[in-house]
Amino acid sequence: MHILITGAAGMIGRKLSERLAKDRALNGKPIDKMTLTDVVAPAAPAGFSGKVDARVDDLPAPGIAEKLIAGRPDVIFHLAGVVSGEAELDFEKGYRVNLESIQHLLEAVRKTGDNYHPKFVFTSSIAVYGAPFPPAIYDEFHLTPLTSYGTQKAMGELLLADYTRKGFLDGVGIRLPTICVRPGKPNKAASGFFSNIIREPLAGMEAVLPVKDSVVHTHATPRSAVGFLIHGAGLTREQLGPRVNLAMPGVCCTVGEQIEALRRIAGDKVVARIRREPDEMIIRIVSGWSERIDAKRAVALGFKAENSFDEIVRIHIEDELGGKIAA
Numbered sequence: 001m002h003i004l005i006t007g008a009a010g011m012i013g014r015k016l017s018e019r020l021a022k023d024r025a026l027n028g029k030p031i032d033k034m035t036l037t038d039v040v041a042p043a044a045p046a047g048f049s050g051k052v053d054a055r056v057d058d059l060p061a062p063g064i065a066e067k068l069i070a071g072r073p074d075v076i077f078h079l080a081g082v083v084s085g086e087a088e089l090d091f092e093k094g095y096r097v098n099l100e101s102i103q104h105l106l107e108a109v110r111k112t113g114d115n116y117h118p119k120f121v122f123t124s125s126i127a128v129y130g131a132p133f134p135p136a137i138y139d140e141f142h143l144t145p146l147t148s149y150g151t152q153k154a155m156g157e158l159l160l161a162d163y164t165r166k167g168f169l170d171g172v173g174i175r176l177p178t179i180c181v182r183p184g185k186p187n188k189a190a191s192g193f194f195s196n197i198i199r200e201p202l203a204g205m206e207a208v209l210p211v212k213d214s215v216v217h218t219h220a221t222p223r224s225a226v227g228f229l230i231h232g233a234g235l236t237r238e239q240l241g242p243r244v245n246l247a248m249p250g251v252c253c254t255v256g257e258q259i260e261a262l263r264r265i266a267g268d269k270v271v272a273r274i275r276r277e278p279d280e281m282i283i284r285i286v287s288g289w290s291e292r293i294d295a296k297r298a299v300a301l302g303f304k305a306e307n308s309f310d311e312i313v314r315i316h317i318e319d320e321l322g323g324k325i326a327a
Contacts, residue, residue, distance in 0.1 A: 001029045004068060006059060006101070007079030008036035011182055012123070014043065016077060016226050021045035026075060027234045035071060038080065060096050065104035069112055075119045075233050076109075078102060083189035084127060087149035088285065098152035106159055110168040120160065120171040121233050124245060126218065128154040128175060129290040136294040139246055146288030147190075157245040164237075164244050172232040173245030177293060177305075180219040181316035190285040194219065197255070198262055198313060201273035204326030210279035213256035216291040220250040220305040221315045231303055239301060249295035249305040251312060261309040265317070266325050 003020060007013045017036055022045075025031055032050040036042035037057045044052040053071075057064045059080050080101050087094030102122065109118060127150030128143045143154045157173045164171040182195040193210050194217060200207035220228075228248050240246075253261075263271045295303070306312050317323060 001026060001031045001075065002033040002035070002071060002073045003031055003075050003077070004035045004037070004071070004073035005042075005077045005079060006037050006068075006105070007081060007123075008042035008054070009038035009040045010079060011184060012179065012222060012225050012229075013038065013077075013079045015222055016079070016229055017042070017045045019226050019230065021048035023230075024048075026230065029074075033071075035068065035073060037068060060100040060104060065101075065108040066111075069105065069108035072112065072116055073118055075121065076105065077121045077123075077229055077233070078105060079123050081123070082149075083187055083192075084125075084147060084149040084285065085190040085192070085282075086188040087152060088147055088190070088281075089188075091148055094148050094152055098149065099155055102156045102159060106163045106168070110163065117167070118169050119233050120164075120169045121229055122156060122160050122171065122173045122245075123229070124153045124157050124173045124175045125150065126175050126177055126247060126290050126293060128157060131288055133290050136292040137247065137290045138294045139243065139297050147285060150288075161242075161244050165242070170237060171244050172235055172240060174228050174232050175245060175247040176225055176228070177218040177220050177248055177250035179222055179225050180312060181320075182222065183316070183320040190282055191217075193282065194255075194258070197258065197274050198316065199320075201262065201270045202266060202313075202317065202321060202325050204273075206273050206275055208277045209255065209274050210277060210282040211255060211286055213254060213259065215255045215286060216252065217255075217286075217289065218250040218252045218291070218293045219309065219312060220248060221312050221319075223315055223319060224248075224250075224305045228303055228305075231301075235301060246298050246301075247293050247295050248298050248303055250293060251306050251309050252292045253309050258309055261313050265310060265313050269327075270325065
């Protein structure tokens with residue numbers, strides 16, 4: 001089996017390639033090749049005995065998608081994208097990367113011909129929803145995104161559903177909740193503070209909280225995000241039905257509850273490293289996001305996430321900090 005991962009140098013892309021290298025199989029079939037592409041060089045996963053083609057590509061550029069699809073990957077994980085805050089600040093870049101990339105990939109698949117029908121897993125987002133919200137978002141809730149990022153993801157979902165309906169490929173769109181706790185350095189995602197207020201204090205550094213403690217949101221770990229993608233790749237058209245895009249489960253809590261989970265696990269000294277500094281742009285963006293997700297359909301299809309924010313904090317300490325907290 002040949003796997004293509006776009007955005008492979010990103011956090012989720014790297015963890016996905018590592019997990020696939022460890023499993024050595026997907027959907028019961030051995031993986032003998034991985035093509036990894038991003039705008040910076042992706043790292044080949046350790047311990048993988050198959051062939052790895054790690055490429056530096058500008059996916060929206062003419063001809064790039066065709067070159068990637070020429071290798072006829074059996075499963076395509078499309079993770080490449082510009083994050084929410086950056087897409088909002090740079091309108092042109094957001095549409096170029098978040099919309100044109102998936103357009104070019106889907107068209108490259110379609111033009112390959114009738115004998116090619118890959119699985120296409122697309123990372124979407126709960127940013128496709130827009131206020132006013134019911135008490136919990138359900139899968140049939142209308143898509144009225146209030147950011148450019150959410151609009152670009154919603155457009156990608158519609159394209160994926162149409163190309164799937166026409167039989168050009170077998171698509172599934174994974175509406176990720178906010179991934180927390182993200183390892184590494186802060187990025188330009190508007191949701192980045194959800195991770196920052198946990199990650200930095202645990203590492204002995206100060207973190208800025210730009211919103212009120214009362215903000216409610218839904219989270220899942222990077223470990224769960226990878227699990228969502230792999231599980232989605234194994235679902236059949238019959239299982240998914242005509243609605244191929246669906247919201248993932250996660251832990252719903254307030255920012256204050258996040259902080260209290262951190263306090264229970266790491267203590268008052270660590271929590272004291274959080275500094276409150278309101279940011280009007282972040283506050284405005286977050287106010288247009290859904291809070292609670294009713295993921296009954298995803299759960300019924302076998303998707304799994306964490307059960308508490310305490311568990312999310314512990315997984316970050318285990319996976320990224322070697323089980324140790326900075327004094």
